[in-house]
Structures are given as C-alpha cells and as structure tokens.
Amino acid sequence: MNKNKHNSLLIGMMLFSPIVASTLSISCWKVNYEKDIKISFKRDKNEILASEILKYLEATSASLKVKYNLSIVKADDTKGIVELMITPIYKGKVEKRFNLTFDGFKKNKMTPLEEILQKIQNVDLSEKQTKTIEEYVDSFKGSDLANKITINGKKMQEFLTRHKIVSTPKLETKNKELGIAVLKIKFELNNEVKEIAYEISGFKKIYAHITPSPYVADTLLDKAINELGTVDLVDKEKHTISQYQKQFGNNLKEKLKFHKIGKDLKKYLEENQELEIKSVKLQITSATKGTGTVKFILKNKSNNKLREVDGNVSGFKEDQIAKALDEVLINVSLEDVEKLDPEEYKAHYNDLKSRIIAKNFDNAKLVNDLKTKKIEIKDVKIQVKNYTTGNYLISVTIKNLENNEEITTNYEASNKFKSISIQDIVNKNGNIEFNDKNQTVQGFVDKYKDSQLKAFIKNFDEYNKKFKDYGIELRKDKLVVLEKDDTKIKLTIEYISDKFTSTSFMKEFEISGFSSKQKTNELNKKAKELAEKGELIYSLPYISYYLDDVKNIKNWVNSTNEDYAKIFLNEDNDNFIIKRDSNNIFFKVESLIFDDTDPSCKYNEIIKSESNDGNYATMHFVKNGSEITKILIKFKLANDSSNKVYEVVFWEKEEQTSQ
Structure with missing residues (x-):
C-alpha cells in the first residue's frame, strides 16, 4: 500500500429543472407575448452563472405561432441576476420587445484580486493642474508616474503595500484640449492580472485655437513678438546639435535668446510680468548640417491667450x-x-x-x-x-x-523579413498539458474557471515562452465541459499582439483523461465503505515509529496547550503533517495512513473538516486534567450528503488493571 499519495475526487452533476411560464392568451389574432413565451432551463439555475443563461435556456411559443430571440441586457454573476431582452417575431414581423429578469443563479465568488480592487473608490494624479497631458507624460514616467497616483486620497503605494499587489501604470491622452486623460493600471496578485482604466480630468487645458501655429488676436502677444524678434539659442557653436539637445533639452528656456533684445531675456520677462514662455523644444532637422527648429508657447497670463512661436536655428558645431x-x-x-x-x-x-x-x-x-x-x-x-x-x-x-x-x-530597413501571422506561430508550437486531471471535468472547470492559464497548464512556462518572444499575450477565453463527453474539457485561448496585421487569434483545445462521473461515483462509494469500516484514515500502532509520533504529539500539545490540530499532507504528498494554522510550526506523523490504493483517490478532495471549512481532518486531544488520555481523528466525506462525522482513534491510554 502506498502511503498518503495526493489523489483527487470531485463530483460533477447535471440537473434538469424546467420552469414553464403561464399559459398563452390569444384573442382577435393578437398574442400576449409575455404570457405566450415558454421558458425552460436545461440545468438547474443554481448550477450555472447568470452570464451563461443563453447556453442553458430554451424559449418556445405556447401558441406555436411566435419565434423568440433572446439577448442579455445585463448579467451580474456576483449576485446571480440576469436581465434578458425578448424579441417576438410574429408572422415574420418583429414585434415590441420586452425584458424579463431572472435570479437564483449560482453566484460567482470574486477572486482575491477583485475583492481588493472593489475597495478602490477614487483614483487621481497629483500635480496635474499645472501641466498639459503631454507635459505630464514627458515629466513622469515609470516609477515617477506611479508616485503621482493616489487611491482613495492616499498614495497608491500605500494601497499596494497593504494588499501585496504589484502595479504597472500607463497614462494616455483622451482629450488634450479639455485636459482629460485615461490612466490604465495593470494590477497583479499571485499570477492574477486585471487592467482597469480610470478617466482623469483636471489637467491644464490646451485651447483649440493654438494648434497648430495659429494666430491669436492679442495686443500684448503681438507687441512681445515684435519686440523680441527672431529666436535663437546661445552657446550653440560649442556643441553639435545632437549634443546640445542631449545636454540642454530639459532646460532650453534658459538658452533662448532673441536678436532684438540680445541675451537678457530674463530682464525682459521681469519688465513684462504678464508674459510667460513655456514648453520650449528643439527639433533636429539635420544632425549633419547642424540645423533645427526651436518651438515654444508665449502666454498672456492676464487672459490665458497663447501663441505658438517657432524659428529655424543653425550654426551648431559640425557633427563629423x-x-x-x-x-x-x-x-x-x-x-x-x-x-x-x-x-x-x-x-x-x-x-x-x-x-x-x-x-x-x-x-x-x-x-x-x-x-x-x-x-x-x-x-x-x-x-x-x-x-x-x-x-x-x-x-x-x-x-x-x-x-x-x-x-x-x-x-x-530597406528589406523585409519573412511574413508570419499569429496563427502561424500557434500552429507550429504544439499542444498543452493539463495538471490535476484526476477529477471530473465539471470539478476541474469549477476549480479553475477564475484562474490564469498558468494555474492549470502543466507546461505553461515552456509554451508561453514561444509566444512571449513575439510579444504575443495568452489569455483564457473559455474553459467549458465538452457536452458529448464527460471526460473531456474544451479550452479556448486567445493570442493577442498589436505587432501583427491581424492582432488576435483563437484556438480551441480538447483535453481528455479526466475522471468520468461513473468513476467518480465509484470512488465516492468506495471512500464511504472504507470510512464506515475505519479503514480510510487509520494508524499503524505496530510500526517502530508509532510511539515516537504519539510522544511528539503529546509534547507539542503540552507546550502549546492546544486542544486540536489540523491534518494536512506535506508538499511531497507522502506524509501527514500536523499544524494549528497556516503559520504554526508543524511536524510529520508517519504512522498515520490514508488509503490510496486507487490512484484517483485524493486526500484533499475526499476529506473535509467537520466544520466544513476546508479539505482536512482534525486531530482532537482528550484530557483528564492535564493528562492526554486519547487522540481522536474526526472528518467528513466531501461528497457525502449525509454530513456524517467519522471518528478514528489514533491513540488511547491503556487502562491499568488493579492487582
């Protein structure tokens, strides 16, 4: 007998519970469609998600005269509610639509990351009022951008640290004239990734009349441009234009000079305090010839009118x-x-x-x-x-x-590489392998429906690398039970990249080798028979290390004053370990056995706690005063509708007979 192998067991069930609408009402050749429609479900509602309703619903006509088309208006899988739009078609004519709402569907638990992200009520950026979106993007990138993000009024990093989340932000322009941007934040927790887009307003507005190079009627701006004259840059003869841009690109305002006023721009602006020069840029026209264009915005601060000014510059050091x-x-x-x-x-x-x-x-x-x-x-x-x-x-x-x-x-480049599509790469890169197939297909789907591909694809890292090199992202699109075979699953993967003309491709995989319902039922029956006979979990009192296990347990109980402990399999699935909780020090118990003669039988799928809060058995310590007199193991069977608690004596103090 192999000791304590990790084996699986889940039950997949399909129930049919038709719900029939009330009878039809037809008079004068007019149909009351809301009474005529007859709705039936192929599966019990509490087994399916609200968003899946169209796959398991049939709509027929009691009068046999009407055809009904159904579409989802909105579905909330967390609340188990869906609203459908019903379109009656009578004698080939589309009649007035109506909506029906259904509840009682299986509620989809939010993932750990979704639960955390639900706490976000407000996302914003600091220091946005003084910058246009383009200026903001130029000023704050990577970690600098992350440091400017606030969540619920506090720095984003506090939120991330508290919940152990990793994030990647990206700021994009939505309407630069109105100062509206979109902040996309990709959150990641334990291989689960969610990207959420937040609209951010309040950036400095760019009025439509300044782009590109418009003329804005303003006496002060006209006067300033006339007084300043042609724009130029100082010290350019000491640098090539590439060197100049690299060295002074972030501080070009200090390098401006105007031919009519010479170098003393600072004094001119002090004398004309209603004027402001901003957003100075140098664009290289020819690095070899040392020519370029200087552009800047001249602003009248009294009325916020703007004028875009540019001028050609030359005379840089020759760039050999x-x-x-x-x-x-x-x-x-x-x-x-x-x-x-x-x-x-x-x-x-x-x-x-x-x-x-x-x-x-x-x-x-x-x-x-x-x-x-x-x-x-x-x-x-x-x-x-x-x-x-x-x-x-x-x-x-x-x-x-x-x-x-x-x-x-x-x-x-003057030539081109061989053409390739996402489909070409998918087709030449083989198949995938699943982990954890020793269970029913429904059990597998229920377990991994909210998981990333990496959680259940055995060769994911190797498979994903073949696409990562091409910048292709893999996303799980569908994970469903194959309708005609209860030992197969259909997985649809979407392959996405903007580096290809066709940016997306879908591929379906059929994965076989899962336990059939018949096999699952047999395992459940066998587990119950063994549990009734005390042979599912039991001790080996005749082996040499049994008494050592008992001694270790007693010492641990006496040192911690615990009255119970949880029994799990260790990471290698070859020994039981005892621990109070996930953070408690644990030790092996080698003389405790779980019957695993059938390789499909998994401890953490067959067993559940007496309190129904996990897949583990519980060890209880019976005491007489401070002395331990009995060690009991209690558990339930995960798929036993009777909810019976089974007890196994691991060790009991021998009664001493009087002489």
Whole structure:
C-alpha cells in the first residue's frame, strides 16, 4: 500500500429543472407575448452563472405561432441576476420587445484580486493642474508616474503595500484640449492580472485655437513678438546639435535668446510680468548640417491667450560623426532576412553586427570604412514594426573612437523579413498539458474557471515562452465541459499582439483523461465503505515509529496547550503533517495512513473538516486534567450528503488493571 499519495475526487452533476411560464392568451389574432413565451432551463439555475443563461435556456411559443430571440441586457454573476431582452417575431414581423429578469443563479465568488480592487473608490494624479497631458507624460514616467497616483486620497503605494499587489501604470491622452486623460493600471496578485482604466480630468487645458501655429488676436502677444524678434539659442557653436539637445533639452528656456533684445531675456520677462514662455523644444532637422527648429508657447497670463512661436536655428558645431554616418549608412538592412521571421533570425545569428549592410557596402567593407572615420559599431538591434508585413527598424549604436561618445540611431530597413501571422506561430508550437486531471471535468472547470492559464497548464512556462518572444499575450477565453463527453474539457485561448496585421487569434483545445462521473461515483462509494469500516484514515500502532509520533504529539500539545490540530499532507504528498494554522510550526506523523490504493483517490478532495471549512481532518486531544488520555481523528466525506462525522482513534491510554 502506498502511503498518503495526493489523489483527487470531485463530483460533477447535471440537473434538469424546467420552469414553464403561464399559459398563452390569444384573442382577435393578437398574442400576449409575455404570457405566450415558454421558458425552460436545461440545468438547474443554481448550477450555472447568470452570464451563461443563453447556453442553458430554451424559449418556445405556447401558441406555436411566435419565434423568440433572446439577448442579455445585463448579467451580474456576483449576485446571480440576469436581465434578458425578448424579441417576438410574429408572422415574420418583429414585434415590441420586452425584458424579463431572472435570479437564483449560482453566484460567482470574486477572486482575491477583485475583492481588493472593489475597495478602490477614487483614483487621481497629483500635480496635474499645472501641466498639459503631454507635459505630464514627458515629466513622469515609470516609477515617477506611479508616485503621482493616489487611491482613495492616499498614495497608491500605500494601497499596494497593504494588499501585496504589484502595479504597472500607463497614462494616455483622451482629450488634450479639455485636459482629460485615461490612466490604465495593470494590477497583479499571485499570477492574477486585471487592467482597469480610470478617466482623469483636471489637467491644464490646451485651447483649440493654438494648434497648430495659429494666430491669436492679442495686443500684448503681438507687441512681445515684435519686440523680441527672431529666436535663437546661445552657446550653440560649442556643441553639435545632437549634443546640445542631449545636454540642454530639459532646460532650453534658459538658452533662448532673441536678436532684438540680445541675451537678457530674463530682464525682459521681469519688465513684462504678464508674459510667460513655456514648453520650449528643439527639433533636429539635420544632425549633419547642424540645423533645427526651436518651438515654444508665449502666454498672456492676464487672459490665458497663447501663441505658438517657432524659428529655424543653425550654426551648431559640425557633427563629423553624423556626416560620416550619412555618407555610409544609406539603405541600411540586415543580410538574408527574407527566409526567416525576426525571432528566427535573431536565434540563428547571435551577433547582428556581423549582418548589417548598406548601399554599396557589404558587412566587411562597411565596418572597415567606418573605422577609417574613427567610428566603431558597438551594437545592432532589431525593432519589429509588424511581423506580418516584415517591416522593421535597425537600431545602430556607434562609438566615436576619438572621444568615446556613443550614439544610437534608428534606421528604416530597406528589406523585409519573412511574413508570419499569429496563427502561424500557434500552429507550429504544439499542444498543452493539463495538471490535476484526476477529477471530473465539471470539478476541474469549477476549480479553475477564475484562474490564469498558468494555474492549470502543466507546461505553461515552456509554451508561453514561444509566444512571449513575439510579444504575443495568452489569455483564457473559455474553459467549458465538452457536452458529448464527460471526460473531456474544451479550452479556448486567445493570442493577442498589436505587432501583427491581424492582432488576435483563437484556438480551441480538447483535453481528455479526466475522471468520468461513473468513476467518480465509484470512488465516492468506495471512500464511504472504507470510512464506515475505519479503514480510510487509520494508524499503524505496530510500526517502530508509532510511539515516537504519539510522544511528539503529546509534547507539542503540552507546550502549546492546544486542544486540536489540523491534518494536512506535506508538499511531497507522502506524509501527514500536523499544524494549528497556516503559520504554526508543524511536524510529520508517519504512522498515520490514508488509503490510496486507487490512484484517483485524493486526500484533499475526499476529506473535509467537520466544520466544513476546508479539505482536512482534525486531530482532537482528550484530557483528564492535564493528562492526554486519547487522540481522536474526526472528518467528513466531501461528497457525502449525509454530513456524517467519522471518528478514528489514533491513540488511547491503556487502562491499568488493579492487582
């Protein structure tokens, strides 16, 4: 007999409980549709979710003259309520629709993450009033953005820490003129992921009349532009335009100068305090020629009117590196990409530096020519634009060997990779394997219906990696019992990525090998027979370590003053362990046995506590004063409608006979 293997048992049941509406009423060829419709359920309502109603419902006509189409208006699986819209079709004509509400459906318990997220009443961002959405996005990214988020009036991190949640926020523009954005937060707890979008308003508004480069009638703004004259930048001759942008890009306002007033912009603004210059940006037109455009917004603070101002700038230090690259890196591409998709290519060629080519240059000639110009290619990466079209960018990092400065530039590739779709990748990447199949299909579906794929797919990490490389996300779409076979489950997985022309693909898997209802019923019957005979859970008093187990239990009880303990299987499923709760120190009890002669028989599926709060047995300690005189084990059978509590004596003090 194998000791204490982890075996499963769940019962799947299908009940049919038809509910028939009242009789029809027909007079003068007019039908009372609400009385004519006849609703029947294929399964008992308390076994199905409200959102599943259309799969298990039939609508017929008592008069046999009307056809009814049904659709869900709203369904609340947590409350077990659904509202249906009924569309009568009489003599080929759509009649007036009406709604019916049904309750009493199985209530879908919220997941641990959903219960936590339900506590969120308000989400907002700090410091938004002084910035436009674009300015806010530019200023706060990653952890900086997370630090600006408040939940229920407090910093988001407090909420996350308290509930042990991980989050990833992303801010997107909804209406920049009105200052409205959408904050998407992806919450994660124990492999469960939920993304919620929150609308955030109150950002600084951008009035429609300022974009792009409008003329706004305002005397003060006209006067200022006339007085300031042509815009320029100071100290530009000391830097290439790329260096200038990199070094001063976040503080360009301090570098502005205007030809009519010279460098003393600060003094001019002090004398004209109703004026404000903001959102100064430098856009590179040509790195080689050192030309660009300066743009900024001039604001009249007294009336909030704005004027967008721009001007061309030149005279930067000549960029020899940019010039050299422009001469060489023309029609850049990677060699021989046409027969492979990007991921296959990267797997086949580890060093992409050895694959880069350009117009009139093979790889060797390209590398040598750049070296003569004191340039070294440090790194080459692929940025896929679309796997289906094969379009891609080449990210090239070069090093200036004279000053060790490194620059990264993206080039549009002049050729294309082999076209591939999400379906192609799915079709070539094999099947999946399920964990925990020693139970009924209904039991499996009930257990994992709210779980992520990783929870029940045995080879998930290996399978998922094949798609992760392509930026494809796997989502569980459906997990249902196959109607014609009670040993099979149908799983539908949705594969999603915006890197393909067709961004989504569905695949159905049929998984077999589950316990049939007949097998389950046999296991239930066998478990009850063994429990009645005291042979389902029992001790082995004749083995050498039995008395050691008894001694350990007594010492533990005496040191903790406990009157009961829970009995679980250890992680290896080969020994019982005793513990008071999940945080309590535990120890093995090797002389306690669970009958597992049938490999389908699982302790934590067969057994449940006498208080019905979990799948475990309970050890009770009977005392005479402070002395333990008996150790009892009590349990129920998980699928026993009689709710009987079984008792097994693990150890009992022997009565001493008087001489």
